[in-house]
Amino acid sequence: MTAPSANADKTIETIRAALAPHGLFLRGTLNFASGEAAPLLADGRPAVSVVLVGNIGGSLWQPFDAWRCSLADRGGTDPLDNWSKAVIQPIAAACGATAYFPSDPPWQPFQQWAMRAEGLKPSPLGILIHPRFGLxxxxxxxxxxxxxxxxxxxxxxxxxxxxCSEKPCISACPAAALAGERFDVALCRSHLRTDAGRAGCLTSGCLSRDACPAGSRYRYPPEQLRFHMSALEV
Known part of the structure; x- marks a missing residue:
């Protein structure tokens, strides 16, 4: 595999600087081996590499919320996805990259990319857990x-x-959705439809996620937690 060039390093620094005002970071890079399945670029060729873009803690909340509040329609039915595209697509175009988004088909394997690029593994909740940022x-x-x-x-x-020997995320779940080998989405959603669920997780965020001791100082602010929970169809 060809080594990264000085121009590649300059491109990365340009992107990093362009993302910073929006509370977004370059999260990791994956270079594809010859013949390996890779996403297609805008011109139809397979990509040689992808770099992941994301948030750390509540870093994106203030820029996103300011954008959303400035619009009459509050950003539409999928405001966070729409904001992400409004911010990232121009940056991608300016540096000759193709942008891929988790909400768009063909669905790209973001979790697999992240596990390879950042060395992460899933938590019992299914969310990839980071050694420093937690969930x-x-x-x-x-x-x-x-x-x-x-x-x-x-x-x-x-x-x-x-x-983590105590696994507080499992015992903290009021729906016992983590008691089995995999996170039980149906149990979680059923609980959120109850008065206790609406007053608890749906208002202040997932209690299991909050119980995890890893990266607790990066916990999302309350308004961001409410936003994410309100997006669930319960």
């Missing part, structure tokens, strides 16, 4: 390039769940 992070897009790129993120060296 308080997310991916808003990926940028595809026709050149290899150097590392852009903070690669995990361990899995916080492996060194």
């Amino acid at each position: 308080w992070h997310g991916y808003r897009a990926a940028l595809g390039f026709d050149i290899p790129l150097g590392d852009t993120g903070e690669r995990g060296t361990d899995h916080p769940c492996d060194r």
Whole structure:
């Protein structure tokens, strides 16, 4: 595989600077091996690399909320997705990249990319857990390039769940949705329809997520938690 060039490093720094005012970060890079399945660039060629773009803690909340409040329609039916595209697509175009979003088909394997690029593993909730940020992070897009790129993120060296013996996320769930081998979405949604669920998780955020000790200082602000929970169809 060809090594990243000086121009590639300059492109990455330009993107990093353009994302910063929006509370977004370059989260990690994945260079595809020859012949490996890769997303297609805008011109139909397979991408050589992708760099993940996302938030750390509540970093995007204030820029996003200011944008949403400035619009008569509050950003439409999917405001966070619409904001992400409004911010990231021009940056991608300016640097000759192709932007991919989790909400758009063909559905790209964002979690697989993140696990390879940042060395992350899933938590019992299904959310990828980061050694430093815990469960308080997310991916808003990926940028595809026709050149290899150097590392852009903070690669995990361990899995916080492996060194957590008490597993408070499991016992904190009022719906017992984490009692089995996989997170039970149906149990979670059923609980959120109850008075206790509406007064608890639906208002202040998932109690299991909040119970996780990893990255607790990156916890989303209350208004961001309410926004994300309100997006659930319960």
